Amino acid sequence: MSESSWRRAAPRPTMRHVAARARVSIKTVSRVVNGVTSVGADLAGRVNAAIGELGYRPHHAASALRRRDGRSSTIAVVLEDLANPFSAALHRAVIDAARARSVLVLAASSDEDPADEREAVAAFTARRVDGVILMPTSADHGWLATELAAGTAMVMVDRPAGGLDAVVSDNRAAAARATAHLLRRGHRRVGFLGDLRDIYTAEERFLGYCDALEEAGFPFDDRLVRRDVYGSEPAERAAVELVTGPEPPTALFTSQNLLTVGAVRALRTLYLHRDVALVGFDDIVLADLLEPGITVIAQDSAEIGRLAAEQLMARIDGDGQPPRLHVVPTRLIPRGSGEIPPPARRRRPNRSSPPSPPSPASLGDIA
Amino acid sequence: MSESSWRRAAPRPTMRHVAARARVSIKTVSRVVNGVTSVGADLAGRVNAAIGELGYRPHHAASALRRRDGRSSTIAVVLEDLANPFSAALHRAVIDAARARSVLVLAASSDEDPADEREAVAAFTARRVDGVILMPTSADHGWLATELAAGTAMVMVDRPAGGLDAVVSDNRAAAARATAHLLRRGHRRVGFLGDLRDIYTAEERFLGYCDALEEAGFPFDDRLVRRDVYGSEPAERAAVELVTGPEPPTALFTSQNLLTVGAVRALRTLYLHRDVALVGFDDIVLADLLEPGITVIAQDSAEIGRLAAEQLMARIDGDGQPPRLHVVPTRLIPRGSGEIPPPARRRRPNRSSPPSPPSPASLGDIA
DNA sequence: CTGAAAGCGCTTACAG
DNA sequence: CTGAAAGCGCTTACAG
Numbered sequence: 001m002s003e004s005s006w007r008r009a010a011p012r013p014t015m016r017h018v019a020a021r022a023r024v025s026i027k028t029v030s031r032v033v034n035g036v037t038s039v040g041a042d043l044a045g046r047v048n049a050a051i052g053e054l055g056y057r058p059h060h061a062a063s064a065l066r067r068r069d070g071r072s073s074t075i076a077v078v079l080e081d082l083a084n085p086f087s088a089a090l091h092r093a094v095i096d097a098a099r100a101r102s103v104l105v106l107a108a109s110s111d112e113d114p115a116d117e118r119e120a121v122a123a124f125t126a127r128r129v130d131g132v133i134l135m136p137t138s139a140d141h142g143w144l145a146t147e148l149a150a151g152t153a154m155v156m157v158d159r160p161a162g163g164l165d166a167v168v169s170d171n172r173a174a175a176a177r178a179t180a181h182l183l184r185r186g187h188r189r190v191g192f193l194g195d196l197r198d199i200y201t202a203e204e205r206f207l208g209y210c211d212a213l214e215e216a217g218f219p220f221d222d223r224l225v226r227r228d229v230y231g232s233e234p235a236e237r238a239a240v241e242l243v244t245g246p247e248p249p250t251a252l253f254t255s256q257n258l259l260t261v262g263a264v265r266a267l268r269t270l271y272l273h274r275d276v277a278l279v280g281f282d283d284i285v286l287a288d289l290l291e292p293g294i295t296v297i298a299q300d301s302a303e304i305g306r307l308a309a310e311q312l313m314a315r316i317d318g319d320g321q322p323p324r325l326h327v328v329p330t331r332l333i334p335r336g337s338g339e340i341p342p343p344a345r346r347r348r349p350n351r352s353s354p355p356s357p358p359s360p361a362s363l364g365d366i367a
Numbered sequence: 368m369s370e371s372s373w374r375r376a377a378p379r380p381t382m383r384h385v386a387a388r389a390r391v392s393i394k395t396v397s398r399v400v401n402g403v404t405s406v407g408a409d410l411a412g413r414v415n416a417a418i419g420e421l422g423y424r425p426h427h428a429a430s431a432l433r434r435r436d437g438r439s440s441t442i443a444v445v446l447e448d449l450a451n452p453f454s455a456a457l458h459r460a461v462i463d464a465a466r467a468r469s470v471l472v473l474a475a476s477s478d479e480d481p482a483d484e485r486e487a488v489a490a491f492t493a494r495r496v497d498g499v500i501l502m503p504t505s506a507d508h509g510w511l512a513t514e515l516a517a518g519t520a521m522v523m524v525d526r527p528a529g530g531l532d533a534v535v536s537d538n539r540a541a542a543a544r545a546t547a548h549l550l551r552r553g554h555r556r557v558g559f560l561g562d563l564r565d566i567y568t569a570e571e572r573f574l575g576y577c578d579a580l581e582e583a584g585f586p587f588d589d590r591l592v593r594r595d596v597y598g599s600e601p602a603e604r605a606a607v608e609l610v611t612g613p614e615p616p617t618a619l620f621t622s623q624n625l626l627t628v629g630a631v632r633a634l635r636t637l638y639l640h641r642d643v644a645l646v647g648f649d650d651i652v653l654a655d656l657l658e659p660g661i662t663v664i665a666q667d668s669a670e671i672g673r674l675a676a677e678q679l680m681a682r683i684d685g686d687g688q689p690p691r692l693h694v695v696p697t698r699l700i701p702r703g704s705g706e707i708p709p710p711a712r713r714r715r716p717n718r719s720s721p722p723s724p725p726s727p728a729s730l731g732d733i734a
Numbered sequence: 735c736t737g738a739a740a741g742c743g744c745t746t747a748c749a750g
Numbered sequence: 751c752t753g754a755a756a757g758c759g760c761t762t763a764c765a766g
Contacts, residue, residue: 014743014744015743015744016743016744025754026743026744027745027752027754028751030744030745031751031752034745038751038752039751039752040751040752043751055513055516057492057517058493058743058744059432059493059742059743059744060493060494060495061428061431061432061494061743061744062432062742062743062744062745062758063743063744064428064744064758065428065429065432065745065758065760066743066744066745066757066758067744067745067746067758068746072428074494081459082455082462083452083455083456083458083459084455085450085455085652087455088449088450088451088455092448092450095476099475102490104475104490104491105474106471106472106473107458107462107472108462108466108471109459109463124471126424126426127427127428127441128426128427128428146422149422150422150424151379261653264653264656265656268656284652284653285651285652285653286628286631286651286652286653286654286657287653289632289635290656290657381758381759381760382759391736392738393737393738393759394736394737394738394761395735397760397761398735398736401761405735406736407735410735410736426758426759426760428759429742429758429759429761430760431742432742432743432744432760432761433762434762435761437742
């Protein structure tokens, strides 16, 4: 039990220690610590001196335990993968919004595993977090009702679930816009790459793709579609299959950031990146520096995080309104890849053909 | 005070409620909840039934308050910017390592502001976190001693501070390796872009750059160096200045990821990206898909996070060894930009000259 | 194997 | 303005 100088030796001082040193009651210390102004200057001075000398720190959990509302002033965030840029930005926005109210934030990654998700939420509720922001692994979240009943506020993020508060992007409309962006440039065969179809956003974006086809009067072609693609490597393989198959697409809509990365990699490997148009969902670092730059639908992950945090804290503060669905607008950012025109009609894209210059006349972006 | 069905109405059940329903003492409930096996099957069954019916959840903080060790089983992470990919990956690795021991993780961003940093640490210690992983804003961290004395374990990450445990990359050696990589290909004028020099890593990487010059017997030229560059836009301007100035560098070593992004943008704008060699510190998403691909020193942020978490948890468990400095190796990943040879001697790089093919004979990577 | 009493660090609810 | 008693939800330390 040898403690070096950089390890604590003495037990942590408590209010009792401070009270003894300042020769006041523990209650007076409590008043000073909590900023109650009715304490006399003399006593308050002695208490503050003792706090400084002892290095006293209030014990937040003990305080919360006895307090009326029992708030922990802590919330939690459960996202698919905190290391993913989308989740990381969202997470940071939650922390910033929470900080403004002196609320701390715990976090976990679910990796789309419902068991991990439930385990994380259980661990958080055991710590009596005041609320949880959750990116639900599936829409089937009956178990959430139990958590709610137990007094933990909940707000879904990125995907709705359980009929609770949710903050999402305008996925379907944005996907339709992305697809229309390609159709408007003359593409008739637009391929689709989609994430696991259990995931709400994957389904919505697929529906948006279908919407745009229907709106434009083009038939849906199953052979141009690959769904349930999870991660960038499967996406790369799927893109290669699509583009090297018979009747290949002249454009791709990749409906998630990892899928976009895989598709870009595939097109470059095949040297088709200047021939096959591409619009991705989710912005990507450096996408503007590629040649061509990658046209994307950018989500406002920071705004999603901020709104989710605000909604959650409102619930914690007793907001009893019916559940609310916040839809956050996205932005289509044309950078080149989405503005590649289709090859001349009745000709298949050809590797040895020179890159066709984009048609400036077709660069409008309103769907 | 109208509570909808999705808001809790009844107060949270406690052990007392469970005990009453199961007709046992509160202590027996405690035993069952904590997995003490000596409880009779009959009583244990009644208790578990009551727990299920009531939806009882243990109150972790109350438990910790009374427990001998008083552990909160919570740690905290304070990084420069949680949304930065390096920090996000590190953070995630910390969470994964902590989860294996049922430890939860709080997080905050300091944005290199010492006041924000201290505020965050104070908030965490008030919650009685067992330890903090900190990316210190400066090496001057006398105040950390107080936190340590108060019983909070601390491990620095990315940069050492206060003579405490730290986990860092082999910054200086890696920077020397990166610079030598360029020198070995014949570059004689290698430019340097560095972050704020207060930051330990910025200084170390600068020293590594100097080491390599000295090792190779080349003079240090102040005019090739820009330090205190913070963020990608200033980096872009600095790179433009360097490269368009008199006696411009034929290669750049950009010693942080945002600086690399800025430099890449500058070179592309000037259409010099195939003429001026570039090695960056920190890997970047999609760096391999640029033309040329960006040669980088990749840090193992996940390993840094994992080691920091392990070290911290060892301290929390009473490890009393002297402070330890973990140095995590980096990896040089050649992708093209770092292998661009210098232009023919006595000729300035020329925008209209065709890109020179990399010399395969010079592609070794050991410094 | 089971339970009544005391107490973790703090605040509430009362008194003075 | 100040303080003694009780109690937040739980575990420790004892008894039986």
